[in-house]
Amino acid sequence: MEPVTVLVADDHPVYRDGLARAIADHPALELAGTAADGRRAMALIREIAPDVAVLDVRMPGLTGPDIVAEIAREQLGTRTLLLSAIADEHLIFDAVASGLDGYLLKDADRDAICSAIESIAAGRTVLAPEAQAALARGVRARESSRGPAISPREREVLRLTAEGMSAARIGEVLHLSPVTVKSHLHSLYEKLGVSERAAAVAVAMRLGLLE
Known part of the structure; x- marks a missing residue:
């Protein structure tokens, strides 16, 4: 050897x-x-x-x-x-x-x-x-120290939300119904401990969830 x-x-x-x-x-x-x-x-x-x-x-x-x-x-x-x-x-x-x-x-x-x-x-x-x-x-x-676990689809919705898109527009981009987009947003709000879009984006940026 x-x-x-x-x-x-x-x-x-x-x-x-x-x-x-x-x-x-x-x-x-x-x-x-x-x-x-x-x-x-x-x-x-x-x-x-x-x-x-x-x-x-x-x-x-x-x-x-x-x-x-x-x-x-x-x-x-x-x-x-x-x-x-x-x-x-x-x-x-x-x-x-x-x-x-x-x-x-x-x-x-x-x-x-x-x-x-x-x-x-x-x-x-x-x-x-x-x-x-x-x-x-x-x-x-x-x-x-990690933020909440979010799904790949929720991450996409979060990213587009941060870009200023409406739920309807996000649905068009991701080929989802507005109801499904709103469901993802509601889930994100719960996981991030917020109640509206701007706060969700701010918390996500602080936790490093948006790159």
Whole structure:
């Protein structure tokens, strides 16, 4: 079996060199390169296409999460492991949503990091217990801050209402009867806690329901 190729990117030379040595000494892993900043790391990922990139969360140029998002945008195939001193719920939530494969704290021992790299290369997701708890907090926070659930059709009616169209005109555009449009509007009023069109549009804009 071919060894897993690994890039290590961290702007702290002592930590970076220690982790690089541990990876180079591991029989199932192969050190493909190191980088001291995010831009160099991204350039190496494009050039050598390592199986796994181990990235410090905070680096000059590009951060670890920036690189995770860029890899996903370019569909490069390199899987990613972020290392951080803390488990930040917002950062973890956004990074996982962008395609992150693993998150460990930097105080994890070298064997645990190497084991995580192997698991990530095999297609599994690895999150430290602290990161799992932070991700759960992030999910709960996002859910509690979201506006009411509105259907795709209600969203269309809301958008056209915001454009100043009457119920009759909305019905023409969406090929709905005026009665059906008014039913959608009534449902929107109830969900948004309002009683008229202008207030519905104002609340929807505040909640980010109109883009």
